[in-house]
Amino acid sequence: MNTDPVLADRRIAALAALAIGLQVIEAAIPSPVPGIKPGLANVITLVTLVTLGWRAALAVTLLRVVGASLLLGTLLSPGFWLSLTGALAALAVLAPLLRLHPRHLSALGLAVPAAIAHTLGQFLLAWAVIIPHPQLPLLLPPLLLAGLITGVVTGILTASVLADPRIQRHVRDPSTTQSG
């Protein structure tokens, strides 16, 4: 692994730019149900996590959340805090799971818990702070179902990104290179 700090910064910047782009594009897609969206930027988070480690993933995530909110004009709005909470909750779950990758878990096994944690983290913030309504948990089951589906989709996308030979050689654990 290259330890050149300038190169590492450039990689983080490039990945953050990709994630911001994905999030802005996604924001333009109308969602049938408020609160449900594919979360394609999480593909970048997962790729960063697997190739550069969780510190880089945290940096990319924070840059993505702040950068995308600047472009979308939602900085410090409720949507921004929800986005930040969800992203951090997902990372908090991913950090311990990363040790199981790739021996016991593939990208799919990382993406699904990340999506569920993202949903749960957002929901808890929404319920505790933004809309403290006693009936709000009734919204949780469909949101969790959406999290499961989008987690599987982003997991498959991440697996196919990681399978690309140009990405593959950056993946940290050498055991994946045998199958690649």
Add this chain to the structure above:
Amino acid sequence: MIRGLRWGDAVVVALATALVTSSFALGYAPGGDSTHLVITQAGVDPRHYPLTENRAIRVEGPAGVTEIEIQPGRARCLRSPGNQGICEAAGWLERPGDMAVSLPNRLTLQVRGARSDFDSMHY
């Protein structure tokens, strides 16, 4: 398809599916049985009747008499002066929150339980 799937993926997806399924089961479980009938009439305090035994209730209103039948766990509007039969058409009120209305007699009948079911969700 995706290569490199691991056994842990199956465990994770199974756990996540179980979480989603149980959240639906917990969140959307039926609200239980109805325990009492609430009769609300214009100008009168709401009256509560337990749904424990068979009982007939007559309520006087501006248009005549509404006859209400109570059986264990349910209640219905048996006869009401409205000429469209809307109150009677509501049928047996069983699920918590079920309601019958007689506009001519300015009254509503609603059965309630420990927890109400919801009709719809919007935000």
